[in-house]
Amino acid sequence: MYPLRLLTAAIAVALAPASALAQREALSCPPPAQLRIPERPPESLRGSTDIQAETFSAERGRLVTFRDGVRLVQDGQQLETDELIYDTATGRVDIPGWMRYSGPQLNVDAGSARYDTRGRAGRFETVGYTIPGTTGRGSAASVEMFDPEHARLQTFDFTTCPPEQPDWQLQASRVDMDLEEGVGTARNARLTFKGVPLLYTPWLTFPLDDRRKTGFLYPGFGYSADDGVDISVPWYWNIAPNQDATLTGRWIEKRGAMLGLEHRFLTPRQSGELEIEWLPDDRRADRGRYFGEFDYHARLAQDWAAGASLKRASDDDYFVDLGGDLHASSIPFLRSAASLRGSGRYWALALEADVFQVLDESVGPSREPYRRLPRTTLTIDRPLPGRLRFSLDSELVYFDREQGTTGGRVDLFPRVHYDYVAPGWHLRPSLGVRSTAYQLDGADESSPTRTMPVATVDAGLAFERALDGDRIQTLEPRLYYLYVPYRDQDALPDFDTRELTFGFSQLFHYNRFSGPDRHGDANQLTAALTSRLLDAGDGYSRFEMSVGQIFHFTDLRVQLDDQPRERRDQSATVAEMTWRPARQVALNAGLQYDLESDETQVARFGLNWGGDDGQQVALGYRFRQDRVDQADVRFRYPVNENLNLIGRVTYSFQENETLEVLGGVEYDSCCWSLRFTAREWVSDRESDKRTAFFVELVLKGLGSVGRAPYRLFADQARY
Structure with a gap:
């Protein structure tokens, strides 16, 4: 059964993305592939091989032949065929006719197969496969094993769509598999959707297992009335087992080229993440712009840790112009801090320092937050005899500011x-x-x-x-x-x-x-x-x-x-x-009502409803006297089993203004989804509004292309 295990790994190009697929199929969609493996053998039979057949013949010192209803079972794997021939002299196994393999990770059907048990090489012809528990399926004209760690697939394809209607397919003329390195190399790879080519490359590499690999990720794109077309292409760099980086090239039509960097590292005692966004020449603002953030954590000893969170933006309007939503554009300041913390059974000690970058122009120098350089806190909570308990909250801090x-x-x-x-x-x-x-x-x-x-x-x-x-x-x-x-x-x-x-x-x-x-x-x-x-x-x-x-x-x-x-x-x-x-x-x-002044000071209301067929509605209202008077409505409405409407409206009664309007259409089929979303929202305190359009194509079991604005409901995909 060793060649069958290698065959399973050789088709991992499809197994890797599809194994995570956990989707609710529409009524007309075929069910996921079934697990065809036999019952688990007793522990005493582990490693043994059981072969059953209607007829059996053997030539002295040469061929052993099993015919009619041949079934071979080993360690939870099963092979079925009509004829299996084993040459004891050369160690060669031939299956001249059809073959059906069932395993825990893959089901394979082949037209014929041969395998050299001594050279540990073989070839399978006319291969079709399914992945149990998912709708992932595909085929290859042939799978050739050169040795236990290397294989080649000819005329390969993969999809999660029904076999009679493969709306999208990932295809390649040849795929070389290096299982030792965990890397596959595809030649003439192409991705088609509804017969339209979405991607073609004469050469690409991809991971075959959980090991990370350097390469391009799926691009994102959108459009806004202010900035025009917005396209981003991320490139992932697997630097070492404990660190990686993602470089993102982004082009904003009316602003220019932008570069993003995300670097992460992890050791047994330390972890950190660095994010940088750099727009060297913003044509609309006529200046260079940037934003940087660095988060760091270190475990110094069993009960002691250090950390830092550093943030800086080039100017006050960075998030207004380049932020993704109303929350980002309304950030009043950026806080940078560093800390040293220790704790015991009854105590906790912290030494901190923080500074602030003010982004809100309405905050003058005399109203800026104070820098705390440093701040030390000690808390104690200790039981005493009987039912008594002692606690202490203490702080020593120095405040600094220009004015x-x-x-x-x-x-x-x-x-x-x-x-x-x-x-x-x-x-x-x-x-x-x-x-x-x-x-x-x-x-x-x-x-x-x-x-x-x-x-x-x-x-x-x-x-x-x-x-x-x-x-x-x-x-x-x-x-x-x-x-x-x-x-x-x-x-x-x-x-x-x-x-x-x-x-x-x-x-x-x-x-x-x-x-x-x-x-x-x-x-x-x-x-x-x-x-x-x-x-x-x-x-x-x-x-x-x-x-x-x-x-x-x-x-x-x-x-x-x-x-x-x-x-x-x-x-x-x-x-x-x-x-x-x-x-x-x-x-x-919730209600806060003042009986003495006969006034409502605070009121809030929320209603969340989710239907069995995917319907969702959320209504919200917030009121705080002289400050907030807003209503919010979100919904997701399935028109039929494939078409969904989504939307959101946020309105301020205090300003008599709509703060945000979002609307979209989602088409959801067995193996792909397509979302069109339009959004208009208030981007700053002067009530300036921005309009953006988003398109996202999701190929289920493979990935997504495009961009969605944000998560509309906590248990739904991003919209």
């Missing part, structure tokens, strides 16, 4: 917790002291300090009851008390502190500000209630709803930017809900 106050800050926040958790209820009080000190330059007071106690009590109950239909309903009330006395903090600078966005999680936080520069005074009680509807069998959550509110016993005096104290008895009411009436439907909503 404004600069200086160092040290912040210490030790706490003692008492954790009592029992079935159906919990009680967690804690008491801590927060102390913050500064050493400043350019401030009225050079060494301000602040010290205050922080006390919390977190208590909750959990009730549940059984309902009809094998379901469980829970009722979970929770109270959270927070006390922080007032301390005058007007003399403290504002390096990295902002007021946290109010939401349900903020109901149970010990500070309404991010960063240590401000710690809000508080004498408040949070009351919240959560209820869930669960399937008793697997715990699947059908319905969840939470509502909560903070009751203030004193005014909120600590504010940012000299804002007046906030006089109110209660916070806005926060409610969240998730409902899954069926496995393919999910509805979620």
Whole structure:
């Protein structure tokens, strides 16, 4: 059976791309090829060969012949034929008629075969093959084995289409296989689609196994109204077993030629990735442009690691002009950072430094983010005797900027917790002291300090009851008390502190500000209630709803930017809900309503639905008072078993403007898909819009040609 194993490897040119094929066939498509191997032999028979035949004859010292219903089985492989002749003198095996081979990776049918067991060479004529579990299939006029590691296929082809309608085919007049090196060489290779040649090359090489290989990857192309035709051709360079690179030549019609580089390396202790984009002469901007990013990670010891993330762009408008979507074009700054981190059972230590490149023109020098050179943090979380636990959050950092106050800050926040958790209820009080000190330059007071106690009590109950239909309903009330006395903090600078966005999680936080520069005074009680509807069998959550509110016993005096104290008895009411009436439907909503001002501060709504036939719809709405008022609709609608419509619309009610419109058509057959997509989106803060067109041809089991804008749904291909 050794030549059959070599035959299997020799046709790996088709097996490599098709083995990863896992597609849902349309109703008219043929099923994947079946696994034809026999039952696994007992372990005791491993390595033995079992031959069955209706008739058997042997000449003394010469030929052994098996005829009629010949079946040869060895190690889970099977050979079937009508006649098999073995010459004991020369070691030659002849199969003058048809042959059918079945293996775990390949099914092969041949018109005839011969094999020299001593020279370990042979030839198979009129070969056809299928790949079990996939629709990959093909043929070769002949397969010649020169030795166990080298073979040649004549007049080779491969496709995943039905045999009666091969819409696309990969063909070659000759394919030479070097199994030792894992490289195949094709002569006169061509790729055709619907009879139209897509690719022709007189010579190309390709990998035969998982070993990476240098060569060109599939190109991408698109079109935009601003930049014209956009074509990119990537070239992959297998530098070493632990590093590689991809060089991408890109031509943008109205801007010029662009070069991209992605280099990756990996060692037992280090890894890194370098990405560079360089446009030496942007004709539209009349300047050279670039973007670079380098990510590096190193494991210095068992519990110590170092890392760096460095980013830089040539100008503020780089992502506006060359970014792919609204998110990229709205990046306000690029952060570069380096760190050294260590951790133990109860502690974690980090030494960091970061700087920022501001891309948003509206951010002036006095509002730029501070450079932290350096920042050291130490956290401790250690159990104490009984139910007690000690925690410490600490930070030492120096802030630097061209304008404004600069200086160092040290912040210490030790706490003692008492954790009592029992079935159906919990009680967690804690008491801590927060102390913050500064050493400043350019401030009225050079060494301000602040010290205050922080006390919390977190208590909750959990009730549940059984309902009809094998379901469980829970009722979970929770109270959270927070006390922080007032301390005058007007003399403290504002390096990295902002007021946290109010939401349900903020109901149970010990500070309404991010960063240590401000710690809000508080004498408040949070009351919240959560209820869930669960399937008793697997715990699947059908319905969840939470509502909560903070009751203030004193005014909120600590504010940012000299804002007046906030006089109110209660916070806005926060409610969240998730409902899954069926496995393919999910509805979620959130509301933040201020009873005192009778205003809706935050609202959100989302509906996701997926049908059994591939239909998908997602509706979304977001509202934040005086900031965001947007709706988003996405859909994928199958017109029939082959044709799908896709689309997306994002609209801002605040600006009374459509932020993005995407529409496309996808034709999906058994073995190929073709997508046409058009997209218009807002590219900058001045509401300038860009229009682009994308075409992508997917040859299933082989690859794709073209480009798609982005992933419309998480479980679907990129659109």
